[in-house]
Amino acid sequence: GNSQPWRIVVVDSKACRDRIIASFEAENEAAARQYQSEKASLYRQLKLAGLKEAPVHLAIFSDEDPEQGAGLGRMTMPETLAYSTVSMIHTFWLAARAEGVGVGWVSILDPQQVARTLQVDESWRLVAYLCVGYPEEEHVDPELERVRWQARTPLSSRLFHR
């Protein structure tokens, strides 16, 4: 329905960033406590956000009741609004990488706290909080495999034929 549901908040102010960082630190600590022994200590060594380093912070919301499109195409699958917003993020991510810019998606946040901090409309749902900037390192393989958080699995484990 060409509803263009993405809403992009450029988070510039130190006051807002500080509250986002506090949310990340609280949620990250809560997540760390879900793991035991070796996995817990490895979790605590992971770098799971670049909130303090990234020059640009973008909070991407999806409007769950946009006027644009007048509802066309989303009566059967309203979740397509969020899918549209994710597609926009993916396109942004590819374009950024093509320019040598890095993007980190931070999901270890309380979405309602982020919405309150940024004082957005009630119909906006947080989809992604993005840290954007030039990366300090370039890698081909995922960090979580490099630090042995997870094993590399072949595509065949995710591909099915019927």
Ligand SMILES: Cc1cc2nc3c(=O)[nH]c(=O)nc-3n(C[C@H](O)[C@H](O)[C@H](O)COP(=O)(O)O)c2cc1C
């Ligand atoms: C939906 C989604 C959520 C993510 N959440 C986090 C997160 O909370 N913390 C984190 O360190 N990485 C997270 N990531 C991964 C990073 O965004 C990504 O691996 C990182 O930016 C490195 O970028 P690259 O994969 O282009 O090298 C997430 C990725 C996706 C797709």
